[in-house]
Amino acid sequence: MTDPLLEVRNLRKYFFERDSFLDRLLGDDPVAVKAVDGLNFEIERGETLGLVGESGCGKSTAGETVLRLQEATEGKVYFDGSNVYEMDTTELQEFRRRAAIVFQDPFSSLDPRMTIGETVRQPLDVHDWPPGDDHDRSKRERRTERVRDLLNRVGLSGDQFDRYPHEFSGGQRQRIGIARALALNPDFVVLDEPTSALDVSVQAQILNLLDDLQSEFGLTYLLVSHDLSVIRHICDRVAVMYLGEIVEVGPSRSLFSDPQHPYTKALLESVPRVDVGERERDVDTLSGEVPSPRNPPTGCRFRTRCPSVIPPEDVDIEQDEFRTVQTVRDRIRNRDVDLSGTKEFLETDETDDLADRIVDTMLDLEEAALSEPHRSRVREALSVALEDEWEEAEKSLAAYESVCEDVTPALQERQDHRAACHLLDQPAGVEDTVTDSGFTPRQGDD
Amino acid sequence: MTEDILKISDLSTRFFTSEGQVNAVERISLNVGEGEVFGIVGESGSGKSVTALSIVDLVESPGQITSGSIEYRNAELADALEADYPDAVDGEFVDVLSVPESVRRSLRGPSFSMIFQDPESSFNPSVTVGEQIAEAVEVQRRARADPRSTRARTQGVEYSLSGYLTSALLPSKRFVTTESKERAIELLEMVGIPDPVKRAEEYPHQYSGGMLQRAMIAQALAGEPDVLIADEPTTALDVTIQAQVLDILSELQREVGMTILLITHDLGVVARMCDRVGVMYAGEIVEQGTLADIFEENVHPYTAGLLGSVPVLDDVGGRLRPIEGNVPSLLDSEMGGGCYFADRCPKAMEECLRKPRTFDGPGSDDHVSMCYLADHPYEEGEALSDEHFESTGGDDR
Numbered sequence: 001m002t003d004p005l006l007e008v009r010n011l012r013k014y015f016f017e018r019d020s021f022l023d024r025l026l027g028d029d030p031v032a033v034k035a036v037d038g039l040n041f042e043i044e045r046g047e048t049l050g051l052v053g054e055s056g057c058g059k060s061t062a063g064e065t066v067l068r069l070q071e072a073t074e075g076k077v078y079f080d081g082s083n084v085y086e087m088d089t090t091e092l093q094e095f096r097r098r099a100a101i102v103f104q105d106p107f108s109s110l111d112p113r114m115t116i117g118e119t120v121r122q123p124l125d126v127h128d129w130p131p132g133d134d135h136d137r138s139k140r141e142r143r144t145e146r147v148r149d150l151l152n153r154v155g156l157s158g159d160q161f162d163r164y165p166h167e168f169s170g171g172q173r174q175r176i177g178i179a180r181a182l183a184l185n186p187d188f189v190v191l192d193e194p195t196s197a198l199d200v201s202v203q204a205q206i207l208n209l210l211d212d213l214q215s216e217f218g219l220t221y222l223l224v225s226h227d228l229s230v231i232r233h234i235c236d237r238v239a240v241m242y243l244g245e246i247v248e249v250g251p252s253r254s255l256f257s258d259p260q261h262p263y264t265k266a267l268l269e270s271v272p273r274v275d276v277g278e279r280e281r282d283v284d285t286l287s288g289e290v291p292s293p294r295n296p297p298t299g300c301r302f303r304t305r306c307p308s309v310i311p312p313e314d315v316d317i318e319q320d321e322f323r324t325v326q327t328v329r330d331r332i333r334n335r336d337v338d339l340s341g342t343k344e345f346l347e348t349d350e351t352d353d354l355a356d357r358i359v360d361t362m363l364d365l366e367e368a369a370l371s372e373p374h375r376s377r378v379r380e381a382l383s384v385a386l387e388d389e390w391e392e393a394e395k396s397l398a399a400y401e402s403v404c405e406d407v408t409p410a411l412q413e414r415q416d417h418r419a420a421c422h423l424l425d426q427p428a429g430v431e432d433t434v435t436d437s438g439f440t441p442r443q444g445d446d
Numbered sequence: 447m448t449e450d451i452l453k454i455s456d457l458s459t460r461f462f463t464s465e466g467q468v469n470a471v472e473r474i475s476l477n478v479g480e481g482e483v484f485g486i487v488g489e490s491g492s493g494k495s496v497t498a499l500s501i502v503d504l505v506e507s508p509g510q511i512t513s514g515s516i517e518y519r520n521a522e523l524a525d526a527l528e529a530d531y532p533d534a535v536d537g538e539f540v541d542v543l544s545v546p547e548s549v550r551r552s553l554r555g556p557s558f559s560m561i562f563q564d565p566e567s568s569f570n571p572s573v574t575v576g577e578q579i580a581e582a583v584e585v586q587r588r589a590r591a592d593p594r595s596t597r598a599r600t601q602g603v604e605y606s607l608s609g610y611l612t613s614a615l616l617p618s619k620r621f622v623t624t625e626s627k628e629r630a631i632e633l634l635e636m637v638g639i640p641d642p643v644k645r646a647e648e649y650p651h652q653y654s655g656g657m658l659q660r661a662m663i664a665q666a667l668a669g670e671p672d673v674l675i676a677d678e679p680t681t682a683l684d685v686t687i688q689a690q691v692l693d694i695l696s697e698l699q700r701e702v703g704m705t706i707l708l709i710t711h712d713l714g715v716v717a718r719m720c721d722r723v724g725v726m727y728a729g730e731i732v733e734q735g736t737l738a739d740i741f742e743e744n745v746h747p748y749t750a751g752l753l754g755s756v757p758v759l760d761d762v763g764g765r766l767r768p769i770e771g772n773v774p775s776l777l778d779s780e781m782g783g784g785c786y787f788a789d790r791c792p793k794a795m796e797e798c799l800r801k802p803r804t805f806d807g808p809g810s811d812d813h814v815s816m817c818y819l820a821d822h823p824y825e826e827g828e829a830l831s832d833e834h835f836e837s838t839g840g841d842d843r
Binding site: 054055169171172199200201202203204205207208211226227228229230232233256266267268269270271272273274275276278279283285286287289290 | 489490654656657684685686687688689690692693711712713714715716717718719737738741742751752753754755756757758759760765766767768769770772773
């Protein structure tokens with residue numbers, strides 16, 4: 001059994017909208033935006049864990065919450081054995097010394113009125129570095145010397161101590177941000193999209209620098225990024241996030257060469273390769289967009305875009321047809337069929353005929369044909385919905401209920417990494433062991 | 447090889463700022479064939495966006511196109527202009543830089559159309575998306591009906607309070623007609639917006655980034671342009687959405703036979719979309735050729751450096767080979783007379799202190815490169831030492 005530096009258990013971070021005093025007076029209920037919803041992972045010493053996902057999946061929030069820059073709604077984060085959220089002031093200060101962060105945007109994360117020397121020295125001042133007394137030199141001298149060393153180490157010149165951030169390019173500013181993060185000799189650094197504001201040639205310089213610093217100082221990284229190539233390049237292990245949850249986690253080699261979750265597969269496929277044969281490569285693009293984290297889909301959150309939703313066993317239906325039926329069901333469930341608008345658009349009042357035409361229009365939009373008997377069932381449901389009998393309509397399509405919308409898939413051990421997808425249980429012939437706890441104990445990962 | 451639709455030669459665009467003259471685009475030449483996708487790739491500040499703006503004549507003061515020609519092939523237009531501007535017409539080609547501004551303006555829409563990088567800031571937040579697209583359709587329709595009316599734009603009146611009141615009280619006076627609204631809905635459907643009837647009535651903030659980018663493509667298609675200029679069309683988008691938008695662009699290009707000039711910093715996008723590519727550095731096109739020429743037969747060390755900097759997804763780690771240093775300043779006073787890349791170049795030679803001409807590359811017939819290495823191999827003995835650059839920003843690493 002290994003002894004991880006950071007252990008995250010069931011971490012949740014919700015942001016509440018409509019939560020002001022006025023809203024309460026008016027009787028509005030707060031709406032939770034579930035930015036991070038039940039994360040479990042651990043980072044070994046000296047390892048780099050990548051957190052990858054599309055914008056809005058909660059990866060940056062996760063990075064900040066782990067460092068307690070945001071208070072968690074629920075869950076525990078153990079740093080070197082002690083829970084970050086239960087630390088008192090002294091312990092927290094020690095934690096702040098050992099854990100640092102490099103921010104995404106080097107243009108807004110440096111104070112324009114401080115010289116870069118002051119910026120890098122600030123953590124030393126705050127933590128009263130160095131501890132103890134050296135009678136030969138004042139603390140100020142030793143701090144200045146430390147800052148110069150740091151600047152040199154990240155590839156700037158110590159002579160630039162007295163310059164202001166605006167005198168530097170994006171890549172150089174990011175180096176300053178890195179120097180600041182390293183000032184107190186931390187063990188753990190969260191890198192929040194450290195290169196996404198930079199050009200590729202400069203990005204490569206920074207990635208190489210981060211790599212060198214890691215081996216030199218024995219750093220442990222949590223790299224938050226949307227760029228799969230960057231993640232692939234520097235991470236030992238990767239966790240793929242979708243709508244606040246980890247859908248797949250494992251060593252980067254096996255995760256990239258043999259992705260198990262349909263989302264990971266689609267994500268990898270969507271990245272354009274720098275290769276002459278790229279135009280001929282078939283890419284099955286994911287349809288639709290990421291749903292809102294205010295009201296995430298039930299069960300598996302990816303199911304609304306998933307190319308391989310599992311139909312119920314007793315229904316014989318093609319995948320794309322099933323997709324269409326699911327879309328109709330979701331829209332009925334969310335009462336999202338604009339009947340009066342459609343009526344107007346189709347310029348008809350006859351309800352009977354209308355259902356048919358709505359089905360046609362919808363199918364047209366989904367670009368999918370629907371064969372019998374599925375078509376008439378959908379039509380039936382829509383005509384019931386037309387009479388405002390939404391619940392009836394929902395029930396009439398209940399036969400299409402998929403396991404994907406019922407049960408939240410847990411991370412299942414697969415190959416040498418874990419993925420949360422219902423598909424995985426079947427090929428292995430595993431009985432349906434899915435629970436709602438969302439986490440299975442770690443077993444000899446790596 | 448198809449016939450060229452756009453021939454740019456020796457185009458220079460400069461900005462006259464208080465800090466001095468900035469050579470954003472420096473004597474670039476390129477030909478774009480009809481129906482092809484031509485990619486311009488480069489890092490920020492390399493002049494690729496200014497090149498695009500120069501073509502559609504949207505360079506704003508203090509910027510100015512100072513020399514060169516942009517010839518656009520359009521037989522009808524050439525006929526129409528032959529009598530008035532004989533100098534501007536050469537066979538079927540018209541040099542758009544030597545015709546008056548009113549003619550250039552009339553080309554925006556039916557000839558050239560542009561998609562911008564940031565869809566959020568390119569739409570008017572107080573007008574529905576459908577209406578904004580319909581407006582573009584309407585402008586084009588009126589321009590076709592009466593070529594002299596190209597100035598019949600809304601000129602902001604539509605969006606003032608009195609404009610709103612007028613259009614509320616007198617619907618017949620609205621700029622946008624029912625037909626153009628219907629066309630707008632068709633266009634939205636064409637770019638794959640689900641439920642376009644409903645979405646047309648929504649405001650930009652109700653759209654996601656990917657949807658808004660599609661809406662912008664729809665708007666750009668309103669005039670049925672011959673050449674679509676896409677300036678970083680997917681940079682603000684997530685990869686899965688990027689894949690969708692790129693698919694739409696290639697589909698349109700195949701179906702309508704549209705020519706696309708694609709400007710991007712992402713070599714993956716270039717590989718996915720482009721037939722031919724120009725690599726820009728410090729305002730110049732340093733290497734140009736087919737996709738294979740650039741990716742596999744490149745001679746310019748900058749092209750090689752750019753390719754070496756990209757972390758590759760299918761390849762197991764290892765060190766990246768970045769280009770040392772930063773993109774140089776484009777201030778005229780700081781630009782020296784040699785190859786602009788020489789101070790970062792791992793293979794700089796003595797002769798690089800003189801500006802290289804354009805040499806033929808080893809790849810296809812189209813392959814050209816502004817580097818002495820295309821002419822003869824690297825000679826170690828002539829290598830350029832750092833001393834040559836001491837005068838110019840030595841601490842700029």
